[in-house]
Amino acid sequence: MSRGIVVALATVLGGCRTAEPPMTTFAPKSDFAEWTYSLYLQVIGWDSFILVLVGLLLVLALFRYSTRALGKGETPPASRERVELEVAWTVGPALVLIAIAIPTIRTTFRAAPAVAPAEALHVDVTAHQWWWEVRYPDLTVVTANEIHLPLGRPVRLELRSADVIHSFWVPQLGGKRDVVPGHPNAITLVPHVVGMYPGQCAEFCGLSHANMRFRVFVESPDDFQAWIAHQVMPVLTPVTSEDLVTAGARLYATSPCVTCHAINGVSSGRLGPNLTHFATRTTFAGGTLANTPENLGAWLRDPESVKPGAQMPRLGLPPAQVSELVAYLGSLR
Structure with a gap:
């Protein structure tokens, strides 16, 4: 009980931060992240309802049906089969699970449609021990550990692994996606806010797993086009006498x-x-x-x-x- 109180207080105090922590899922910056955040709230709502209900039933059991609540010399009523209660605590949890499962499945399929939107930017991300290779196949651009995305445009991230199981995770832009060798995965999202968003491999993948990070830069369409134009140019080594x-x-x-x-x-x-x-x-x-x-x-x-x-x-x-x-x-x- 005391541990639960400590966790609750930590959550409340953590919510009082004025600065937004970079690896938070509670500050959505894309449509996929907003769907995930909404799903969080729905699940928390159902969990809170169940917590209150169970608490009320516990109090009722303690004070209404306790032997100490009976008069002197009274005996508790004999137990008997209650079909309505059996139905209630079977059907009730089933309905709650259905209410959670439907939006969960809907969010999962919305974030990974079988066919990407026609105007989507395609980005191939390959996980290596312990770095990320980033390719823009339609733009002939290759880079590493940094992904640049245009604001407001659908993006299709094709995820692959070159060695072991990894997991692609940018908390403020969307949920985790496992990256399994031989089994490509995908995320489709539309970034909504300009900024730099840190990402991390979220599946233990070896000695330097914690050092397998990357950054996602969401830029205005003009800034993104300028970045692409620079990336496709030949390397600009300054003319120098050094x-x-x-x-x-x-x-x-x-x-x-x-x-x-x-x-x-x-x-x-x-x-x-x-x-x-x-x-x-x-x-x-x-x-x-x-x-x-x-x-x-x-x-x-x-x-x-x-x-x-x-x-x-x-x-x-x-x-x-x-x-x-x-x-x-x-x-x-």
């Missing part, structure tokens, strides 16, 4: 990096994230590190120390070469 950038480009082209990573016009690796326009991203390493020279340098020196279980091997680069690669990757705009 030896670091030139040396870094040469080092990248002759290093093992090219076997895993792709940069349009430079390399075509597929095992790791595509690095084209890497410098325009806000994070890297599965969305766990801010894209700064300091973090990138630490990652290149020893990925495992930054992200346990990282698939990228330690290259054993001397400090000078780390600085060159940091300068080159930082120029990929």
